[in-house]
Amino acid sequence: MKIYSHCSKQPGCFHLSKRYFSRIKPIKDLEENILNMSQYQKATEFFENKDYKKASLYYRAVLHKKNLPYKEYHWKGIEHDWTESYKSNIFLCKLYDKTAYSYLYSDRRDANDLFRFCLNLFNKDISFPLIVKYNLAQMILKDTVQPEKNFTALKNDEDLTKEQRAIAKNNLAIILLRKYNEFLVKVKGDRSIIPEKYVHEYDQVLPFFKEAIKGFETSQERTEEETEILNTLLNVTSIGPEDFYDHPDKAKFYDILNHPLSGISLTNICEQIMIDKLWMEKKHTTFWFMVGLKYHEKHETFLLAKHLSLLALYYNSQQNPTVSEKLLLRALQIVEGRKDIHESFTKKILGTVLMGDPERKSEADKYISEALQIENQIVPWAGLLSRMNIPFV
Numbered sequence: 001m002k003i004y005s006h007c008s009k010q011p012g013c014f015h016l017s018k019r020y021f022s023r024i025k026p027i028k029d030l031e032e033n034i035l036n037m038s039q040y041q042k043a044t045e046f047f048e049n050k051d052y053k054k055a056s057l058y059y060r061a062v063l064h065k066k067n068l069p070y071k072e073y074h075w076k077g078i079e080h081d082w083t084e085s086y087k088s089n090i091f092l093c094k095l096y097d098k099t100a101y102s103y104l105y106s107d108r109r110d111a112n113d114l115f116r117f118c119l120n121l122f123n124k125d126i127s128f129p130l131i132v133k134y135n136l137a138q139m140i141l142k143d144t145v146q147p148e149k150n151f152t153a154l155k156n157d158e159d160l161t162k163e164q165r166a167i168a169k170n171n172l173a174i175i176l177l178r179k180y181n182e183f184l185v186k187v188k189g190d191r192s193i194i195p196e197k198y199v200h201e202y203d204q205v206l207p208f209f210k211e212a213i214k215g216f217e218t219s220q221e222r223t224e225e226e227t228e229i230l231n232t233l234l235n236v237t238s239i240g241p242e243d244f245y246d247h248p249d250k251a252k253f254y255d256i257l258n259h260p261l262s263g264i265s266l267t268n269i270c271e272q273i274m275i276d277k278l279w280m281e282k283k284h285t286t287f288w289f290m291v292g293l294k295y296h297e298k299h300e301t302f303l304l305a306k307h308l309s310l311l312a313l314y315y316n317s318q319q320n321p322t323v324s325e326k327l328l329l330r331a332l333q334i335v336e337g338r339k340d341i342h343e344s345f346t347k348k349i350l351g352t353v354l355m356g357d358p359e360r361k362s363e364a365d366k367y368i369s370e371a372l373q374i375e376n377q378i379v380p381w382a383g384l385l386s387r388m389n390i391p392f393v
Contacts, residue, residue, distance in 0.1 A: 030066060031091045037062055047098055050340060056102035063099065070099065070114065086121075090393065093122045093130075097393040101133060104140070105379055112137035128164055129391040132171065136388055139175065140381040148175050155208075163261065166215025167389040170265045173208035174387050176201040177272060205272060207236035209265045212389075216259035229256050233291075240284035254294045263301045264389050266292040270310050271387070274317075289314065302342070305331040306386070309346045316353050324353050339374055341382040347371035 034040050043058030063070040086092060096118045103111035115134035119127060131154070135147040154160065154168035180194075180202040187193050214234045222230065229252055232241045244253050257266070270292050273285050289311050296304040312327035328350040335343040351367035354360045 027085045027089055027092070034062055034066060034095070037065070039065070047102065050338070052102040052105035056099065056106045059095070059099035059102055062095070069117065088123050088126070090126060093118070093126050094393045096121075097129060097133070101390070101392070104133065104137060104385060105382065108137060108140045108379070108381070112141055126393055128160065129393045132167060132391055136171070136385065136390065140384065144175055144179065148172065151175065162215045162219040166212040166219070167261070167391055169208045169215065170212040170268065170389045173205045173212070174268065174384070176208070177205045178384070180205075181275070206239065206269065209269045209272070210234040210236050212265045213257065213262045216262045217257060220259065226256060229253060239281070240287045244287065245283055254291055257291070257295050258299070260299065261389055263292075263295055263299065263303050264387065266295055267303050267307050267310070268387055270307065274310060274313060285314065305334040305342050305346055309349050312353065313349055321353050321356055325350070328353060339377065341378060341386050344371045344374040344378070345383070347374070
C-alpha cells in the first residue's frame with residue numbers, strides 16, 4: 001500500500017456499506033454519546049496514565065458498542081465509502097488514532113491493521129500522524145524495508161511542514177541506527193567487517209538527528225542571531241560545534257533549543273554517543289550530554305530520567321561510579337512507580353553500576369530483578385518506540 005493512498009476504490013482499500021451506517025447515529029450525536037460513555041472516560045484515563053493495554057480494551061469497547069469497526073474482518077469486503085462527514089471528522093480520527101496507538105503497546109498486528117484501515121478512511125489533511133504510526137507498526141512487525149522507504153519519502157516531501165519532515169528524519173535515523181546495531185551484533189562487534197552500505201547509512205544517523213532538531217527549531221520564528229547559533233550548533237559536517245568550545249557566551253548554545261519535539265532527538269544523539277564512546281572526543285560527548293540535560297531540566301520532559309541514566313552510564317564508563325549512582329538515584333525519583341521502559345532502564349543501569357561493588361551485590365540484584373519484572377509486563381519493542389517521534393492527530 002502506498003503511504004498516501006486513501007479511499008479511492010483501489011485494491012487494498014476498505015469500504016463501509018450504507019447498510020452498515022444505517023445503524024449509526026449522525027456524527028454529532030455519536031460524538032456526544034461517546035464522550036459521555038463510561039468506557040470512553042476510562043479509556044482516556046488509562047491512556048493519559050500510559051496504561052495502554054487497558055486503554056486499548058476500553059477504546060475497543062467504545063467502538064464495538066457504536067458499531068464502528070476495530071478488527072480487519074469488520075471491514076473486509078464492504079463496498080461503500082464512508083460519508084464525507086466521517087472522513088473529515090477530527091473527533092472520530094482521534095478516537096481511532098488513540099485506539100491504534102494503544103494497540104502498538106499491546107497487539108502490534110491489530111495496530112498495523114487498524115492504522116492501515118484509518119489511512120484509507122480519513123482525509124489526507126489529517127492523516128500524517130496515522131502514516132507515521134502505520135510505518136512504526138510495520139517496523140515492530142519486523143518489516144523495516146518499507147518504513148525506511150516511506151520515511152525517506154516523507155522527509156523530502158515539500159508539501160509537509162518543517163516539523164513533519166523533521167519527525168520523519170528522526171524516525172529514519174532510528175531505523176538506520178537499528179539496522180547497523182543489529183548487524184554489529186551479528187559480527188560480534190567487529191566494525192572492520194561491516195559492509196560499506198551499512199557504514200554509509202550509519203554515517204547519516206547523526207546528521208539526520210541534527211537536521212530533525214533544526215527542522216523543529218526553525219519551524220518557529222527566529223532572530224538572525226538565533227539562526228546563526230542554530231546553524232553552528234547543528235552543523236552536520238562535524239560531531240560537535242567547534243565554535244562553541246572557545247565561545248565566551250556558552251549559555252546561548254545551551255538555551256537556544258526550546259521546541260517540545262527536539263528533546264527526543266537530543267537524547268537519541270546521546271544514546272548514539274554511548275555506542276561510539278570509544279572513539280568520540282570527550283569534548284563532544286560532554287557538550288551533547290550537557291545540552292540535552294539543560295533542555296530536559298528546563299522543559300521538565302518525560303525523557304529527563306532516561307537522559308540522566310545515559311549520562312550515568314557514561315560516567316560509569318569513565319570509572320566514576322559515585323557520580324553515576326547519584327545521577328541514577330535522581331532519575332529513579334522521577335520514574336519510580338511508572339512501571340514503564342524508563343523505570344526498567346534506570347533500575348537495570350543502577351543495578352549494573354552497583355554490581356561493581358561486591359559489598360552491594362544484593363542491592364544490585366534487587367534493582368536488576370525489579371527491572372526484569374517490569375520488562376516482562378511491557379512489550380519488547382517499547383524501547384524502540386520511546387526513541388521515535390510519534391505525532392498525534
